[in-house]
Every structure is written in structure tokens, then in C-alpha cells.
Amino acid sequence: MVYYEEMHSHADQHSRREAMRYPYDSAGHRMTALVPVADEHLTLGQIHDMLTREAEKFKTINYVYILDADKKLIGVLSVRELFSTNLEVKAGDVCKRSSLVTVHPETHQERAAYLSLQHNIKAIPVVSHKGVFLGEITSDSILTILHKEMHEDSLRRAGIRHPDAFHNSVLTLTLFTSFKHRIPWLLLGLIGGLLMAKVIAFFGTTLEENLVLASFIPLIVYMSSAVGTQMETYIIRDLATDQKLPIQPYLLRNSLVVVAIAICLSALLLLSYGILSQNWFIALVLGVSLFASICSSIITGLMIPYAFSKLSLDPADASGPIATTLQDTISIVIYFGIATMML
Numbered sequence: 001m002v003y004y005e006e007m008h009s010h011a012d013q014h015s016r017r018e019a020m021r022y023p024y025d026s027a028g029h030r031m032t033a034l035v036p037v038a039d040e041h042l043t044l045g046q047i048h049d050m051l052t053r054e055a056e057k058f059k060t061i062n063y064v065y066i067l068d069a070d071k072k073l074i075g076v077l078s079v080r081e082l083f084s085t086n087l088e089v090k091a092g093d094v095c096k097r098s099s100l101v102t103v104h105p106e107t108h109q110e111r112a113a114y115l116s117l118q119h120n121i122k123a124i125p126v127v128s129h130k131g132v133f134l135g136e137i138t139s140d141s142i143l144t145i146l147h148k149e150m151h152e153d154s155l156r157r158a159g160i161r162h163p164d165a166f167h168n169s170v171l172t173l174t175l176f177t178s179f180k181h182r183i184p185w186l187l188l189g190l191i192g193g194l195l196m197a198k199v200i201a202f203f204g205t206t207l208e209e210n211l212v213l214a215s216f217i218p219l220i221v222y223m224s225s226a227v228g229t230q231m232e233t234y235i236i237r238d239l240a241t242d243q244k245l246p247i248q249p250y251l252l253r254n255s256l257v258v259v260a261i262a263i264c265l266s267a268l269l270l271l272s273y274g275i276l277s278q279n280w281f282i283a284l285v286l287g288v289s290l291f292a293s294i295c296s297s298i299i300t301g302l303m304i305p306y307a308f309s310k311l312s313l314d315p316a317d318a319s320g321p322i323a324t325t326l327q328d329t330i331s332i333v334i335y336f337g338i339a340t341m342m343l
Contacts, residue, residue: 027106027108027137028134030137030141030145032136033136036054036061036065037067047082051079062123063136074092101125105126112124112142124136192325199329203336206343210339224296225327227301232305261294262292266291266294299327301327304322
């Protein structure tokens with residue numbers, strides 16, 4: 001028994017050393033080799049006996065990975081299938097061979113966790129670029145990855161690049177460093193506010209003749225920014241979980257959704273204000289302005305985060321003052337531009 005425990009300990013240490021060869025946030029770093037594998041020519045009865053005999057050797061037993069003579073992954077057999085199928089059948093004949101979900105050791109851990117959720121599987125096999133089986137990312141590791149990535153994403157949306165910055169910015173950073181980190185974004189917001197004030201002043205005549213328009217500035221600006229923020233959240237998440245995101249169909253699908261939202265909200269505003277005020281012309285101006293402003297949020301909600309990612313910058317920065325200030329300015333220009341032309 002002592003000898004078996006020593007072998008198990010050595011195997012575990014070897015598995016950890018193999019994982020340490022890969023980057024910290026990679027699938028290879030999260031994998032373990034202590035999972036059941038079997039030759040395709042073994043019967044299910046032989047695999048059953050092996051699992052019964054060596055169960056304590058494995059970290060988890062959700063799947064049995066079926067390998068060929070070159071140790072390449074050719075199929076996956078779930079434990080449920082193992083116990084519900086004739087034990088005389090060979091593993092290679094009943095294992096799942098098509099559409100296998102795998103990752104390479106260099107794949108980002110978040111991508112691996114996302115694939116597990118997307119395909120509703122408990123673990124993800126890790127294979128080399130030649131298809132050789134290296135190990136498995138277990139269900140426990142997937143949950144750990146999801147918790148870690150969710151925490152980091154929350155910090156990034158708050159404008160924090162590294163989790164340590166949240167703890168160190170007040171207590172350990174110098175006053176000048178804290179000031180330097182915060183002031184650029186606030187200056188950007190200040191410049192954007194001054195620009196919007198200039199835009200509003202430019203349309204002063206329109207406002208004087210139709211003072212009611214001023215009361216709807218917050219609504220037009222808020223709704224377009226809110227739709228843009230929703231899109232930012234989705235594309236930042238999808239860019240992080242899918243490194244090969246098909247951007248053209250993605251933009252088209254989101255654009256269609258935004259247009260549908262714009263039609264719904266602008267029609268609701270038009271009818272609501274028209275019925276309450278009986279001023280249908282102003283109601284039409286409001287409806288058209290809201291529709292155009294929401295549609296313009298495609299630029300700030302989708303294009304800016306995508307541009308950040310292509311420039312190898314953190315796309316979460318786009319959810320801060322850059323997109324917000326730009327969207328607010330665009331909305332004001334659209335609102336008063338339409339009002340000036342129609343009134």
C-alpha cells in the first residue's frame with residue numbers, strides 16, 4: 001500500500017511538472033494527466049476492470065479517453081455509456097469519434113471553460129497539435145477558471161487592468177501615481193463635456209424656439225448610451241471567449257438587433273409623447289432622433305471595442321470614458337441636427 005501511494009504521488013508530481021511548462025493562464029497549465037485512458041481495442045469489460053482496480057489513481061473519472069497506438073485521441077467514452085453498454089464490445093466501436101471538443105495546451109483557459117459550457121461537457125481533453133492526448137481539464141478546474149475570469153472581467157469593466165491594482169491603488173501607491181492613473185480619463189470626460197456644451201450652444205436658436213426639446217436631452221443621450229453599453233459588454237465577453245470570432249456576421253447580427261430595439265423604443269416614445277401632448281410633430285422629431293441615436297451606438301458599442309482588440313489593447317477600456325463621451329456627443333449632434341432640419 002505504501003508502494004502504491006508513492007507511485008501515485010510520483011505520477012501526480014510528474015503531471016504537475018508537465019503542466020508548469022505552459023503559461024499560467026493556458027489550458028496546458030490547468031490540465032492533469034491523471035485521468036483514465038484506454039486502447040481502442042480493449043473491451044468495455046476490460047476498461048471496467050481497469051477503472052475498478054485503479055480508481056484511486058485518477059483525479060476524476062468522468063470520461064475514458066480512447067487512444068490509438070500513437071497515443072492520439074480518437075474518441076471519448078463517458079462512464080455512463082460504459083456501464084450501460086454490452087461489456088463485450090470494443091471501446092473503439094462505441095466511443096464518440098466525431099465532433100470531439102478539444103483544446104491545445106497553449107489555448108487560453110477561458111476559451112477552454114467556455115467550450116465546456118457551450119457543449120455541455122464536464123471536462124475538456126487537451127491534445128497536441130498532432131492530436132496526441134496530453135491530459136484533461138477537470139470540472140473542478142473549469143469552475144475555478146470561470147470564477148477567476150469572472151472576477152477579472154468585473155475588475156476590467158471598472159477600469160482596472162490587474163486585480164492587484166484594486167488592493168494597492170489606495171494603500172500602497174503614491175499620491176502622484178494614483179493621480180496619474182485617474183486624471184487622463186477624467187480629462188477626457190471633461191473635454192467631451194465641453195464639446196457637448198459647444199454643440200448645444202450651436203443649436204441655441206432651435207432650443208429657444210422649441211424649449212421642450214431641452215427636457216428630452218437626458219433621455220436621448222441615456223438610451224443610446226445604454227444600448228451601446230450592452231453591446232460593449234457582449235462583444236468584450238465574446239472576444240475574450242472566442243479568439244476566432246467571425247466579426248462580419250457578428251456585427252451584422254448585432255446591428256439587426258440594435259435596429260429592432262431602435263424601432264421599438266422610438267415608436268414607443270413617439271406614441272407616448274404624441275398622446276400626452278397632442279403635439280405629433282414634436283413627437284415625430286423625438287422618435288426619429290431616438291431611432292438615429294440608438295443606431296449610431298453600433299459605432300461605439302461594437303466598433304470601438306473591436307478596434308481596441310485588433311490593436312492589442314484591452315477592449316474593456318472602451319467601456320469607459322472613450323465610448324461614453326463619443327456616444328453622448330454623437331447623440332446630441334443627431335438630436336439637434338434632426339430637430340433643426342424638421343422644425
